[in-house]
Amino acid sequence: MNAEGPPGPAAAESAALGAEQLRVLRRVGREWGRVMAAPEVWRRALPVDPDLGRFPPVAQLRSAGSGRMVRVSALGPRAARDEDGTEGAPTGAAVRIRRVLLGVPLKSSAVVTERMRKLLALPVLSADALSSVAYGPEAMLAVLVLAGTAGLAYSLPVAGAIVFLMFAVGLSYRQTIRAYPHGGGSYIVASDNLGRTPGLVAAAGLMTDYILTVAVSIASGIAAITSALPSLAPATVPLGVGAILLLLAGNLRGVRQAGTLFAAPTYAFVAAMFALIGFGLADAAGRGFEPRPAALPAVTETVGLLLIMRAFSSGATAMTGIEAISNAVPAFKPVEWRNARTTLTWMVGLLIVMFTGIVVLIHLAQVVPGAQETTLSQLARLSFGTGWGYVFVQAATAAVLLLAANTAYNDFPRVLSLLARDGYAPRVFLRLGDRLAHSNGILLLSLAAALVFVAFDGLTGALIPLYAVGVFLAFTLSQAGMVVHWWRLRDRHWRKSLFFNATGGLLSAVVFITAGISKFTSGAWVAIVAVALFLVVTTRIRRHYEAAREALRLHPHLIELPAHSPEGPSASPERRLPEVAGGRTATAAGNGEDEELPEEIQHLSVVALATLDLAAMRTLAYAASLQQPVLALHISLTEEEARRFRDYWTLWGDHLPLEIVVSPYRAVVAPLVHCIEGLHRQHPGLTLTVILPEIVTSRRSHQFLHSRTASRLRRALRPLPKIVITTVPFHL
Known part of the structure; x- marks a missing residue:
């Protein structure tokens, strides 16, 4: 139903x-x-x-087992139930196939908000941000290596600028959590403080970000697999599309990011990264932290401002998903906003440590991105050989990247439902499906991500230029909205909060402009055109709904009355x-x-x-x-x-x-x-x-x-x- x-x-x-x-x-x-x-x-x-x-x-409901779906008794006397527990369930081959794939429809069901403690919320909500260290440093180096040794010499300074950006944006989102204890995504914050048009632009950036989160995460996850198993490299596109279909089926069944099942891959990835960094630094210490000699590819570009800007904007994609915690404040156990801020601090700290450690290891090992093997895979081979340690790193990386792709399946349909609620998207996206998921939003996300993945041949490097534009457009508008919020409110510590948000917004704007200019011909134009088309479509939808609302208004001269019966009006x-x-x-x-x-x-x-x-x-x-x-x-x-x-x-x-x-x-x-x-x-x-x-x-x-x-x-x-x-x- x-x-x-x-x-x-x-x-x-x-x-x-x-x-x-x-x-x-x-x-x-x-x-x-x-x-x-x-x-x-x-x-x-x-x-x-x-x-x-x-x-x-809702307060009287208790979730069944570890799930978030609970049965709600039917109104009135109970109907006779068939053997699978549904009332008057239709039969037929199509229905049976649907139930095998998606599960029995949850008639008389409701979604109960699952309150998470910090140790569970950290892996569940941070998978997208933390997993980005698997491709962020590599995306930065893929640009710098074009200038050879001279370009790679800028890897540590550029990484330092990215780390500062992480710190500043993390602090600014701490202020957002304090101001919006019931959840403050970019669309809500920008709409409340800057107006509807900036809110729509932020939503466009967010939705572009979520589509690319799926495509990039799947591409990076498949790259981790093909690095360990090179024979699978020719099947990159089919494997990626298959992974998207699995995510589609899982989310249509009502899978949620909760419980130890979803926490394990993130913690495993964090453990793998710390082990990799620890072994790598220990090995470097044995040779006095001298970089290894390495054969670099031929130089194709000279070092210049444009090259460094491109490297900076590419590496900054390691910050994707940093706003997820500010969106999900109500999901925390009380005190919600305080626990959310603490979890955000842990996430940013882990992100900075892992990003810095990976960049330092890359510098010491002098590995460079290759078409056949990721830099993370190369580092793992140098530290662990091809034994269990290498397998663990690659498996944890692939698992957390697939989980990071799944985070978009929660946020994309939610933003789309908010747009539909406000009349900017078809109201079909408000609908909950058989398994109490926003099925239409999930289908749209899967289709868009699969098309993008196939169009760019599943290559992470080709997708990265599109990624930074949407991410930092949403960041910029969210933080600008917070600046306006504090300026209007002027409560206790408002100047400090305004400063943090202004700094985060300014730096995000710098990355957005840098990515838009330096990567325009490399694919960033696609994201910019997508945002423009989004604005056109959503405003036209809103205009239609406003016209429909005006037509449906009650008018004194258009009074609908029942027809008179033969017996008269009092019949x-x-x-x-x-x-x-x-x-x-x-x-x-x-x-x-x-x-x-x-x-x-x-x-x-x-x-x-x-x-x-x-x-x-x-x-x-x-x-x-x-x-x-x-x-x-x-x-x-x-x-x-x-x-x-x-x-x-x-x-x-x-x-x-x-x-x-x-x-x-x-x-x-x-x-x-x-x-x-x-x-x-x-x-x-x-x-x-x-x-x-x-x-x-x-x-x-x-x-x-x-x-x-x-x-x-x-x-x-x-x-x-x-x-x-x-x-x-x-x-x-």
Whole structure:
């Protein structure tokens, strides 16, 4: 079962109505009162009990085992379950294959936030940043070696500048954590403090970064494998695509970065790097720390400012993923912000030590990047030969790089869902899939990363020029936003915080500009064009949603009313029911679909509403005009939203029965299906007609911007007899 934003055109949570809309709503209610039977007549006509119960609050849930998925009991009496634990599960070869690959759909499930202690959060959230030492130093040297010995002489000074950048940006993100204790990613910080356009630019940089994180990490991981097993080198592209497909399948199954399973590779990599650095320094000490003699490739460039700038921006990619901890502050155990800052300090410290150690070893060993073997592999061979130590280093490197690629599968769909919430991306990216993951965002990330990986033949060196642009564009805007934040707030220690953020932002801007200029022809133009296209697409999507919202506003001269019946405006819906006893229709015997005459069919219209707009009023008018019992159903995501919708309904006149169910799990379609199943179980002989508003756009290309709730409801409810799904179109 899929869960998504509310049915119809509304956003993830129904928006509050303004004063003008409230006045129109009251006027619409008065007009309805002239043509409708009294509200109590419609309530008495209901053939079911509309009180379906409540979902348990998140605080009462406990995760099962080591996972983060927990079962949530269905509303009302439990339905009969089949052998795999799902209710009314469809069968068929396609469904069985899907379940083998992705697992059984988690009906009646919720995601519970897993609180992490620092020792667990460090490897889980730092995998991307720490693993970058596997390719950052090599990317820097790949540029400097073009100038031969003269170029390599600048390796230590350039590395020193990168280390200073790491320190400054780490300090600046400590201030971000203090200012945004509930999580402060670049998109949120830039939007809050600089405006929507800078926020979109930051989001574009972030999403480019996440796509390239997958491509670069996979490329580096495959390079670690082919360095140890050169015979696999011709299969680099198929191996990389296969790894992306494995990540896709794992994340569609709901795999999360939590637990010792995901912590082990990062700790193993840290241990491998410290062992490598320790053995390498001990070996160098034996020869008085004199660099080894080495044969360098032919000189192709002269040392100049442009070469050093390119080397600096390439090596700075070792900082990717440094903002992950500031995004995930709520995932820490209390005190969240303090634990997050401590973990960030540990991460930056480890990153600086490992980066510095690897660069020093490369300088002492005089190894240079090669097409057939990575510098890390060369260092490991010099220290450990081809024994178990070498295998351990290569295996740990490949594992942590694959894990680093997986971090993007958490962050990319999250940023995309934030954009969809704000109307800058299709609302389909708000939807949770069968396994409670943002399936559409995961699919988009996998497709984009695979295309980039294949286009650049899986070569890390070819991908690096694209990488720095997006990373440091997001860093720059985030830190600039923090400068504005402290300038406006001016609380205790604001000057110190502003200084740290200003320094980090300035240095990040220097790297961004350097990468954009020095690597423009090497591939950086691709990232810059991608950011520009992102801005165009997102602003056009936002413009469409704003036009749709304006078209859906209630207007005094466009009041949707039920049609008059032949008996007059006061005709009772009870006239249509075969028998009413005690306010409820007598239950028909059996639950088969054996009615052969119109009068044998008992009806209940269930109108699913997200908000009270023009499309909703048209849908209610259609349902009431059928002169059959009607139950309006609203799924609220919060208690506050439920109270607000109830107030609006009362202001409208409470003309039809309303049931509000609060779903605290950020899901709507799944609770809606539960409600309909609960009504069906109360009265199996009843024909339930679920009526939904449907947006129909003038351009076919715009249709995918609106939800397909009806089709998903049909698939979910197909196993149950006597349920009809229909839509009332609203043309934009």
